[in-house]
Amino acid sequence: MTDVLPALAPSPPAESPRAPQEESELFAEDDEYADYDEYGDYEDYDESEYDEEYDDYDEEPGRPRKKKGKRALGWIAAIAVIALLAGGAWYGFNKFFGYEDFDGAGTDDVVFQVDDGDTTSAIGAKLASAGVVASTKAFVKAGEGNPKLARVQHGFYVMKSHMSGASAVDRITDAAARVGQLEIRPYTQFDDITQPDGKVTPGVYSLMAKASCAQLNGKSTCVSADDLRKAVDAADLKQLGVPDWAIEPANKADRKDRRLEGLIAPGVYDVKPGSTAQEILTQLVRSSAEAIQNAGLTPQSAGPEMTPYQTLIIASIIEREAVKADFGKLSRVIYNRLKINMRLQMDSTVNYVLDRPTLLTDEGERAKSGAYNTYKNTGLPPTPIAVASVDAIKAAVKPPDGDWVYFVKCEKNGLSCFAVTNDEHNRNRDLARQRGVI
Template identity: 65%
Template sequence: MPTPDVGNPVAAEPPAAPGRPPRRRPIAPPNPRFVDGSMPPDLRFAEGWTPHDPRFADASMPPDPRVTDGSMPPDPRFTEGSMPHDPRFAAPGPHPSMPPDPRYAAGPMPRDPRRLPLAEQPTEVIPSLLDEPAEQPREHLDDLFDDEYDDYREYEEYEDGDDGEYEGEYEDAENPPPDEAPAKPRRRRKRTLGWVAAIVVLVLFAGGAWFGYEKFFGYDDFDGSGQGDALVQVEDGDTTSAIGAKLTGLGVVASTKAFVKAGADNAALSRIQQGYYLLKQHMSGVSAVEAITSPSARVGRLEIRPYTQFDDITQADGKVTPGVFTLMSKASCATLNGKSTCIPVDALRKTVADADLKAFGVPTWAVENADKAAAKDKRLEGLIAPGVYDVKPGWTADELVKDLVHQSTGAIQAAGLGPQNTGPGMTPYQTLIIASLIEREAITPDFGKISRVLYNRLGKNMKLQLDSTVNYALDRPTLLTKPEDRDKAGPYNTYANTGLPPTPIGVPSTDAIKAAVKPTPGDWEFFVKCEKDGHSCFAVTNEEHNQNRILAQSRGAY
């Protein structure tokens, strides 16, 4: 039979389960404070230690009159027969109405040793509660719990342990040394497994967090500078994210985030202009940002400046100033997947000559007069507004010209020219012609006065005598003309003809159109360039005009 647990005299060690090693329980050594008399007696219980209460001194407290004189009536509850008999206080033994208790059939039940009177219980091994620390170790507290949980603890330790590892310890626990208590089983293996499990959980959690980050915050990206060609259009107001989305749709970059992240600190990307850009497919985000911000990436850019005419102009030094036809042809050029998209000038000329002007978007007030042009390929002269246009590489000649005319029509109307807004006594188309003459003859500060001179001469049926019209037919710049040039016949020779030329002679600016609609008041009928910076001198009479010419020559203005 196992040895009783000395540390807990009221509980006995339960028998070991079959096939299972017994549980090791430490045996506490006897407390020397209770066996050798080393603890001094408690002074609180010494004779005469408690002071005497004066309230209980002889005759110090008056008697209660309710008790001494009989003035307090007796309590009827305690009078004889006033309270019914309680069957619970009947004679010992079971109530007749209850069946006999089988526990008493074999005789009286043995008394529980734990309920013995205090005097009968062994006290030499009970530790003093006054000398015990406030908190006890967890292992010691386990011994104070009810033994009904012991089987669970035994099973837990048995499962966590190793039979071979603790076999010797169990044997030693049954015969411990006389002066040394057996050590409790170590739980390092269990704690190690706990740490391993915690680390595994943390690793899995970190992996899941990284997967979630990559899923929601990561992005795909290609490697390298790409291959193949892709044409992307950047529109006005497009943000970096919008551009990245377009590039992703065209297969240029793998994701919008790859492009946005690569261009986060690129100032050139934030200033990118609308237009067409030629890039490669399958580019990394960094390569795409570098490519789209390089000057060579933009294609299809068509810039038409005021003063420009459809045909090229040959300068005095032999240099050629490209006209609208040449500018359109150059803007159409690009190489997509090894194929050129350039539209030849001749194809553009033929398109303008054969086009249905109304179908192309020419204003209604200009269609009839434009068809009277001496050369069919000059019908759109003056109807193209200055500005920057986007030409998509791969367009046909019809698509290019139609888009250019459509945008120019809106710009001309926005400049204030229309059926209800024309120059004094002029049609919209005649006002447009005057605006083109102003643009070719003067600088912006003199536009209003030049417009007044033209209206005054036209009003008096005087010849305009403009070198610009003569040189327009000759594809030369607006410099002085020679006598033989002025003697040549032609609809644009304003030295020989009265009135306006049949068509505009170039692209008028918005300022020139406004000056043609509303000229500056004045009586001037003559002007000549008299300053090297382009300013003109104005005169009312021919004598004043000749003096201004002499002044201009002396200044080297021409």
């Protein structure tokens, strides 16, 4: 018998090109395999049967069989797709869950600033931008569960470049890393004060000098108190940011380095290490001008028949002479004395030029001439004599009603006794002596 070859099924007609579908480009590149997906005729096709039945026959000349080659290409494409998907998954995992991190405690010193209200993530992003850590996540992950990190305050910190996230967290939560912190309290004056026991209380100049100090890569950033004093002496007050209402009277100070007295508000300031004396002063004066205005002292809101600068002088005397509970009454005493052209007779103004705290003065000290001697001169001294608090400024702007003209400290807690007549005042003085206050 003669073997008869079965007729081969005619090839499907060629299709015109199709618009791209939304599948991944990796799956759309091999059109030959895409065509097979559309025909149901091949769903029940068993390739093994075909192979067994026709393995003994030679291929028809001119019509090479491609099915096995296509099958091999399909496996290669599938493996390639799987590899690409795996690589993409790994990239995505690293992108969303992994992070870069440096090793070790870092290299060069870097001055880094934390702003008020910065979150841990915000700090981490800034550290990454500054080259301190490799990524935000390196810092955030290292700080998880660390309660100290939530207590990091605004200010300047000396960090290192290329720190690991863990090292950066340890350093920024270490109190020694914070630099440039300047606290100015009410009652402080620009010059140092020597206490009765010989202890020196630093003034604004010394406090600014100390705040300027840091060690950056082995070099000191300190600006000395003398450098700051010289800068005030030579400064243009307007360029420093002194309010317009204070420039003219402040320039009448007996010494140029006293022109900023009273114009620095109490508070906590951040001084950037490496700043010049001029930059430090400008920052403090401009911030203080805003604080003084917020305390209620402006050209439109000053003490009765007083300029803003005169009101600030009164506030500084109140700060040095009284405790907070007596601010209002003492303010009224000052206004009443000025109204009747009575000398203020304040020991605090005499002691101001002696760089001493507010204590009783003797006859020899009260007899010395000088612009700040309110025992010899009528009116106000030429400048404020100290940093005035918000409460002292408010008392100077709005003194309470009263006829008091005299006062004397009569209690050991600092409270004073106030009087309208001299006889009443003398009785208060006797009471103060009995109590051992004076």
